[in-house]
Amino acid sequence: MFLEIKNIQKKFSEQTVLENINLEIKKGEFFSLLGPSGCGKTTLLRIISGLESSDSGKIILEGKDVTSLTPQQRKVGIVFQNYALFPNMNVSKNIAYGLEINKVSKDEINIKVTDVLKKVNLSHKVNASVSELSGGEQQRASLARVIVNEPNLILFDEPLSNLDYALRLEARGELKRLQREAGITSVYVTHDQGEALALSDRIAVMNKGVIQQVGSPEELYNNPVNSFVAEFVGHYNIFSGSEAEEILGITDVGNDEALIILPENLKINKSETQTALKIKEILYNGSYTEFIIEHKNKEIKSISFSNEKISHFNIDDYVNFEFNTTKIKLIKR
Amino acid sequence: MKKKFSIFEYVLLFIVLFFAIGYILFPLIELAKESFRFNLDSYKALGSPTVLGSALNSVLLSVVTVFGCAAIGILLAYYFHFYKIPFKKYLSVIFLIPLATPPIVGVVSFLYLLSDNGILSRILFAIFSKNILTGFEGWTAIIIIHLFSFYPLFFLFASASFEKLDYNVIDASNSLGASKWTTFRKIILPFLLPSVASAGIITFMASMASFSAPFVFGGSLRFLTTEIYNSKINGDTSLTAVLSVFLTLISVVFLFLLRKFRTANEYSLRMKGSVKKIDASKLYNLNLAGKVLFPLTGFLILLPVLTLLYLSLIPEGSLIRNYFGEGLTLINYQNIFTTDAVALPYYNSLMMSLIAVAGTIIIGLPASYFTAKKKIKGGNILESIITLPYGIPGTVIAICLIFSFNSGNVFSFGEILVGTFAIMPLAYTIRNIPAITQSLNSGFNNIDPSLEEASYSLGAGRFKTFRTIILPLIIPAIISGALIVFINSFGEFVSSILLYTFSTKTISIDIYSQLRLYNTGGSAASGFIMFLIVLIALIFSRRKIS
Structure with a gap:
């Protein structure tokens, strides 16, 4: 195994941030740590990098215990959320920084810097100062500064979260391409489930310092193991036993279980008579339309991908649900 | 990452602690000891009418100064931000001229301008053939000089706040039907309040500590600072100590108020999202009175300095006969650099200021590094001690040093420092440590911690990271801090007058003694040169900062 994280524990003044974390990451894998803010994902990343120390547990990199090594000894690349480009140096100096420390010869530095700038499409900005770069260019420069050193492992700390939506989507594809071409093992921290699903080979979903589930994007989306993963990754509708019986007419949901169904698997039909389900909100999204259905105080989501059928729905319309029972899953609460 | 110290860092920490204990805490303890020397009876003096009277005068003066300066400073800043002002570019520099005027230079120039024998009085006499302008002394003189000296602080603080004001808020208020005055009262003023209150507390402290104006214009009026000076000159050690403690x-109470206030408002001043700056086309137009008033105010602010310039060009001795009609000459300036006795103060002031600059950097840089960057345990205590001199009047700092170093001890390396050259730059260093650490702290706080982490992760060690990343980023803060220290030290008068001897005279002291000798031309020339040097340093420091 390329990177092993064993029994990592971390407390910040009595508050447990990481609870017995165990993970194994394969060589060349793109692995994401996904969770809401405060779930401990960035702390775990910093422990892997050596910028933070754990209270107990081990980090094993390529079979070597690196737990007590400093960041400069571990030589893993980090791409920071705010890019952390050195403002007192221009683009090429920033990129050459790590090479100079490793005493690479001047000629070789020049070749490598030129090469990597071409890869990230920044050749025209060689001598630009950092402040002249746009957000996307800064992000690419910070990536170039890391990959030029050919590290075995790159850690990404929400590197796209400071970009606006359209640019984020573009940078996402770019990043995936660069990572695949370079074949560098990557650990990627994000709170954006869409980003994690799109980029990752595997994902660990975290909440409150505990790993909830590890798996491929499809596994997490289609077979969440608990309600947290169901809601965070798939935006599932989650019903308790009594709710399932009352709303969907399904019995035999255990007390420690919940019934889940994806919004796109829950269709609505207009009802001529009054029902317990009423349309509260209609959110048109172009390729799909989301309906918020109200049942007492519970909100239930339904998504329709067809454009024709939605036009006759109005707010406050009464509806009935239609669903295929094979799409229903039972999970632990 | 483990935060272990290297040997070099331990040495630096030792130097900082040695300074904090030896030159800030120890002198204060010596002062307290001195005040108790004749048991508590010394403190009975606090109940005497003269002491109570001087305390009352000091407080009264400070209150008037604060409110007067606030009104002038805020109004000017408001007009500057929201109105089209003729000659705005030049006026914005001219309005800050008092900052470039060392206290004694300001006092001397006002004396030559407005006193019974001053230029303006004489001009008016020449025109109207009678004395119109009389009585520029006592309260009138001191308050006018205080207003002149301290309003720029409010102007700067309020202007800085206006820069952060989101113009959308003004638009919102206007669109909801508020008048200009309502918007000012309900929106702008509350927004300014935190920074204006800070300026108010700082001005109050500065005014309580003010010495030059009360000293020269006070006459029989008593203020705390001048009382300390007088009791020291009269050899009443016990009263000196008690007044100083008082x-x-x-x-210090006000200093703590200021700190509390600043931390309480730190968050409210932060703005989220994008702030819309005022649009040049939206500036209001001034009416005719305003169009005249602004350049006129600028001219009035320039008057004291112009007076100095004019008088410096008139030969010595001719003043008693006539201010006007004499040929202008550079003889006074020539004298400065040809007469050894006159040149010495220049050498002293320059050397002492440079030593103070070096001293404040040597102490301030590591102090700031440990407290703001490393955030060591007990760092806030160290920072409180290091910035304590900010709240201690210059007069008191001088008295403390006299009590502490009139005999040899560990901190003076066995030497008696009183009467030596060294004690003057030492006093300047102590007085200016807070200024430079403030500049450095904000410099360090502005360095994103992830830059350091990025450097470590790219394989750089601690020293390499400090040298290639942190130091280059902190240098602007060092330079601007150093310039402030230079400006303050070069014109220092308050501590100097208690610490100097004939051979350690500074320019400020020399200007004052020439004034006493009625050497108008000489003191005016020195005053003008000092003004120019400080002005250049000031312009340079503001360039650097922006």
């Missing part, structure tokens, strides 16, 4: 306590 003044220090008042000032």
Whole structure:
């Protein structure tokens, strides 16, 4: 195994941030740590990098215990959320920084810097100062500064979260391409489930310092193991036993279980008579339309991908649900 | 990452602690000891009418100064931000001229301008053939000089706040039907309040500590600072000590108020999202009175300095006969650099200021590094001690040093420092440590911690990271801090007058003694040169900062 994280524990003044974390990451894998803010994902990343120390547990990199090594000894690349480009140096100096420390010869530095700038499409900005770069260019420069050193492992700390939506989507594809071409093992921290699903080979979903589930994007989306993963990754509708019986007419949901169904698997039909389900909100999204259905105080989501059928729905319309029972899953609460 | 110290860092920490204990805490303890020397009876003096009277005068003066300066400073800043002002570019520099005027230079120039024998009085006499302008002394003189000296602080603080004001808020208020005055009262003023209150507390402290104007214009009026000076000159050690303790306590209370206030408002001043700056086309137009008033105010602010310039060009001795009609000459300037006795103060002031600059950097840089960057345990205590001199009037700092170093001890390396050259730059260093650490702290706080982490992760060690990343980023803060220290030290008068001897005279002291000798031309020339040097340093420091 390329990177092993064993029994990592971390407390910040009595508050447990990481609870017995165990993970194994394969060589060349793109692995994401996904969770809401405060779930401990960035702390775990910093422990892997050596910028933070754990209270107990081990980090094993390529079979070597690196737990007590400093960041400069571990030589893993980090791409920071705010890019952390050195403002007192221009683009090429920033990129050459790590090479100079490793005493690479001047000629070789020049070749490598030129090469990597071409890869990230920044050749025209060689001598630009950092402040002249746009957000996307800064992000690419910070990536170039890391990959030029050919590290075995790159850690990404929400590197796209400071970009606006359209640019984020573009940078996402770019990043995936660069990572695949370079074949560098990557650990990627994000709170954006869409980003994690799109980029990752595997994902660990975290909440409150505990790993909830590890798996491929499809596994997490289609077979969440608990309600947290169901809601965070798939935006599932989650019903308790009594709710399932009352709303969907399904019995035999255990007390420690919940019934889940994806919004796109829950269709609505207009009802001529009054029902317990009423349309509260209609959110048109172009390729799909989301309906918020109200049942007492519970909100239930339904998504329709067809454009024709939605036009006759109005707010406050009464509806009935239609669903295929094979799409229903039972999970632990 | 483990935060272990290297040997070099331990040495630096030792130097900082040695300074904090030896030159800030120890002198204060010596002062307290001195005040108790004749048991508590010394403190009975606090109940005497003269002491109570001087305390009352000091407080009264400070209150008037604060409110007067606030009104002038805020109004000017408001008009500057929201109105089209003729000659705005030049006026914005001219309005800050008092900052470039060392206290004694300001006092001397006002004396030559407005006193019974001053230029303006004489011009008016020449026109109207009778004395119109009389009585520029006592309260009138001191308050006018205080207003002149301290309003720029409010102007700067309020202007800085206006820069952060989101113009969308003004638009919102206007669109909801508020008048200009309502918007000012309900929106702008509350927004300014935190920074204006800070300026108010700082001005109050500065005014309590003010010495030059009360000293020269006070006459029979008593203020705390001048009382300390007089009791020291009269050899009443016990009263000197008790008054110093009293003044220090008042000032330190205000210093703590200021700190509390600043931390309480730190968050409210932060703005989220994008701030819309005022649009040049939206500036209001001034009416005719305003169009005249602004350049006129600028001219009035320039007048004291112009007076100095004019008088410096008139030969010595001719003043008693006539201010006007004499040929202008550069003889006074020539004298400065040809007469050894006159040149010495220049050498002294320059050397002492440079030593103070070096001293404040040597102490301030590591102090700031440990407290703001490393955030060591007990760092806030160290920072409180290091910035304590900010709240202690210059007069008191000088008295403390006299009590502490009139005999040899560990901190003076066995030497008696009183009467030596060294004690003057030492006093300047102590007085200016807070200024440079403030500049450095904000410099360090502005360095994103992830830059350091990025450097470590790219394989750089601690020293390499400090040298290639942190130091280059902190240098602007060092330079601007150093310039402030230079400006303050070069014109220092308050501590100097208690610490100097004939051979350690500074320019400020020399200007004052020439004034006493009626050497108008000489003191005016020195005053003008000092003004120019400080002005250049000031312009340079503001360039650097922006």
